[in-house]
Amino acid sequence: MGTVSLLVAIVALVLYVVIWAVCLLGWRTARIRYAHPTLPSRIASLPASSAPGVTIIRPLCGLDQNLYNTLESCMKLDYPKFEVIFALQDEKDEALPVVRMVMGKYPEVDAKVVINDEKIGVNPKVNNLISPFQEAKFDLLWVLDSTISVLPGTLARSIEAFLSNPTSYASPNDPESSPLLSISDDVRKPPTAGEVGLVHQVPIAVCYQKTWGSLIEQAYLNTTHAKMYLAINATAIDSCVVGKSNLYSRTNISTLTTPSPSLRRLANPPTGLVGFSPFLAEDNMIALSLWHELSLKHAMTPDVALDFLGSLTVRDYINRRVRWIRVRKKMTPLIATVLEPFTEMIVSGLYGSWAIRRLLGANVFPLFCIHVMIWLAVDLSTKKALETNVRGIGPLGSRLTFLVAWMAREVMALPIWLMAMTSSDVVWRGQKYRIIFSGEAIRLEER
Known part of the structure; x- marks a missing residue:
């Protein structure tokens, strides 16, 4: 069991590093391309x-x-x-x-x-x-x-x-x-x-x-x-x-x-x-x-x-995310949809912190807290860069309100994914469809 957990920890750490590399690439692209007039x-x-x-x-x-x-x-x-x-x-x-x-x-x-x-x-x-x-x-x-x-x-x-x-x-x-x-x-x-x-x-x-x-x-x-x-x-x-x-x-x-x-x-x-x-x-x-x-x-x-x-x-938001995950899972390789939860802040923080503890003996709780703080800082920096040339468009927002909405999004990410995986039926503009293997949509009343 010790050997198995060690191998799992190594795989988890590699995945954790890859996810952070992708996140930092997106952040760096935002800073380079959008953070200037x-x-x-x-x-x-x-x-x-x-x-x-x-x-x-x-x-x-x-x-x-x-x-x-x-x-x-x-x-x-x-x-x-x-x-x-x-x-x-x-x-x-x-x-x-x-x-x-x-x-x-x-x-x-x-x-x-x-x-x-x-x-x-x-x-x-x-x-x-x-x-x-x-x-x-x-x-x-x-x-x-x-x-x-x-x-x-x-x-x-x-x-x-x-x-x-x-x-x-x-x-x-x-x-x-x-x-x-x-x-x-x-x-x-x-x-x-x-x-x-x-x-x-x-x-x-x-x-x-x-x-x-x-x-x-x-x-x-x-x-x-x-x-x-x-x-x-x-x-x-x-x-x-x-x-x-x-x-x-x-x-x-x-x-x-x-x-x-x-x-x-x-x-x-x-x-x-x-x-x-x-x-x-x-x-x-x-x-x-x-x-x-x-x-x-x-x-x-x-x-x-x-x-x-x-x-x-909030229900509208959940339905929208569920709909597009169900559409996407039929249009992309299955592995991409299966791995999606592992790219999210909470899930990646949990397995990443555990992997570091298993390999290096560190404490999980402070590692997870550091992970969340850095993730939030990267997200805020990305958002600020994207808004550089459109500041003043739309009403001013509260930083506290944004943080609450951001955390709610992160908390709901896994439950929404689980809900999306239970079916291939979607509702769009009041019409119900079934997404089949090819990614095509079929009106259910026509079946």
């Missing part, structure tokens, strides 16, 4: 005739939190050539009057409303995007969720990240010219293998309605989620993308093979966006396909995607 991109100063055109798509459904301000943010971009498409599926949608107000305030912006009630799959966001994908003027598409607000310079910096590809853009008069200085949308080629094919931002949460559910969600998004998101993207070992703010080429998307086994069994399997309609997490699946099928890299900018949270109860 962002600089304007040179692309923002280009004439419209030289800048690549971008179509911004805002899929909408109902009155989301702070909707007017989130939609207005894409009308005030410091970029010379873009259009905005507001996409809805119902002409009676409550978001439409808000859209009209925003468009009326900015008549100089090339913007329009697209309403199409076509249903091609279980994912309402994909259904909402089909028509805008077809009607977009430009090949470059920037899809922004309805709750997301961005700073004026975000688009230009995103285009600059996309233009890190050496051959994506070239001047018709000087093919060897710098892509940052002379660009012609007419000769743009979509990125190819080895080049950047998707640009995204890390989401951070803003709470105007300070319910405990929204505060806990904010604590999660602005610390643990951001830290892990940045760390995984920094290693670039695989795709890790959420669909809050994604920039990519329509041409690239149109060539993607559907990852859906059920659609691939059809005589003529669909390609492009339609092929992702069976998935609730279509953003993740699109990013994975760009990464693996087309071998396109992903890039991030020193911008954040401001996610305005609505009024959430």
Whole structure:
């Protein structure tokens, strides 16, 4: 038994060190990339005739939190050539009057409303995007969720990240010219293998309605989620993308093979966006396909995607986390989901402290306390770095309230994971689905 416990302690200590290495990588990335004022991109100063055109798509459904301000943010971009498409599926949608107000305030912006009630799959966001994908003027598409607000310079910096590809853009008069200085949308080629094919931002949460559910969600998004998101993207070992703010080429998307086994069994399997309609997490699946099928890299900018949270109860928060764990466990290797609790603060602190005591004879309680204090310090530092360029957006928060919400998040992490592992059924927008092995969602009443 002594030998077994020694081996277990060694394995636990190695895992503990790995988890801390990932956490510190995420923290270091946040400090390096976000803890300084962002600089304007040179692309923002280009004439419209030289800048690549971008179509911004805002899929909408109902009155989301702070909707007017989130939609207005894409009308005030410091970029010379873009259009905005507001996409809805119902002409009676409550978001439409808000859209009209925003468009009326900015008549100089090339913007329009697209309403199409076509249903091609279980994912309402994909259904909402089909028509805008077809009607977009430009090949470059920037899809922004309805709750997301961005700073004026975000688009230009995103285009600059996309233009890190050496051959994506070239001047018709000087093919060897710098892509940052002379660009012609007419000769743009979509990125190819080895080049950047998707640009995204890390989401951070803003709470105007300070319910405990929204505060806990904010604590999660602005610390643990951001830290892990940045760390995984920094290693670039695989795709890790959420669909809050994604920039990519329509041409690239149109060539993607559907990852859906059920659609691939059809005589003529669909390609492009339609092929992702069976998935609730279509953003993740699109990013994975760009990464693996087309071998396109992903890039991030020193911008954040401001996610305005609505009024959430604690039950709403729990249901949201359970839902996405159940979706994710069918879309990623099982080992990743099984190991997830071991990456959390409390569980990792317990097995790490025990392993150190077993190997070195130290006392568990002070080790665990030190672990918690350092973890909290890293999370606070990460949160502060991410907020550097967006301070003043949203109401001021209480440090004590944040600490309570942060601790509640950590305490609930394991019970939420255990709850998520008991089933594969999820409720999304009032509809119940079952997530099957392939990651596809099936409406339960259709079974």
